[in-house]
Amino acid sequence: MATDTLRCTRIPLNDGRGSVPALGFGTLIPDPLATTEAVRAALRAGFRHLDCSERYRNEQHVGDVMREAFDIGVLQRESLFVTTKLWNNNHRPERVRPAFEASRSRLRLEHIDCYMIHTPFAFRPGDEQDPRDASGRAVYDPGITLADTWRAMESLVDEGRCRSIGLSNVSLQQVEEVVASARIKPAMVQVESHPYLPQWDLLDYCRRQGIVFVAFAALGHGMNPRVLDDPVIVAISRRVEKTPAQVLLAWAVQRGTAPLTTSTKARRIEENFDIGKLPDDAMQQIREQVTSRVRFNAVVGTGVPGFIPRSP
Secondary structure, eight states: OOOOGGGGOEEEOTTSSOEEESSEEEOOOSSHHHHHHHHHHHHHHTOOEEEOOGGGTOHHHHHHHHHHHHHTTSOOGGGOEEEEEEOGGGOSHHHHHHHHHHHHHHHTOSOEEEEEESOSOOBOSSSOSSOBOTTSOBOBOTTOOHHHHHHHHHHHHHHTSEEEEEEESOOHHHHHHHHHHOSSOOSEEEEEOBTTBOOHHHHHHHHHHTOEEEEESTTGGGOSSOGGGOHHHHHHHHHHTOOHHHHHHHHHHHTTOEEEEOOSOHHHHHHHHOOOOOOHHHHHHHHHHOOOOOOOOTHHHHSOOSSSOOOO
16 A cells, blocks of 8 residues: 555644644653654654643653754744643642643743643642552542633633643543533543544544544554454555554544554654555444454543553
């Protein structure tokens, strides 16, 4: 299958503030040096959508790579779409703007393209990202609602340094509730999604609302059962002469989502950007013949991150 323009797909934002490249590079990489090299490789490969978060604890390293690319002239700021996220311990309205400004400063950017609420769960406010009680359970903040935090997010858009706002790790019901009460509707919703967790109902709702559906763990995050080893995916990859990862990413883009992929290997990063259009019958095969249903990240139920190591 010849490489085509699928990898250049962009999805318009419902707030009129442009569009987001469908193929995104996720920066959940624990090691600082590995983060630096991986982001460099992603930009060289052609990725123009970077997904970050204060919770990943590496925004400064991502920011240094972007600034390096801007300074030597190989990349223009307006060609890059950067998302970062508000973590659970900063949900109180008075903490939202300082958290945003701290992320923006670490990323060394004048503006953030989209700022998301990382999860709908508020943790005890403070400097500790992962507050626990004596029994090791997460400590929540019952005095704050998702609507309270969303209103503070809307104020960031009013101030101009945050162009769009969104939600992450949310259910369809939670998105509906925010949309119903919002002055500024979410531009993007980021959730786990792959053929084992297609989330068709949420995707259909996002389509109707013009909300960009961002799919994290688009390759299954390397966990068992491995989506990459699914017989249907493997058979299609052989037929179209692409890797299983390329098939999964093409499927995600063709069904109208914006998949995120993460790797620390330059060759794999290049491969993951080199996707091409799947035949219609392959798309239908994945929808009808992949019947396993698995959620790999339980963060949607607790707000406790499933892929991020706990604080030391």
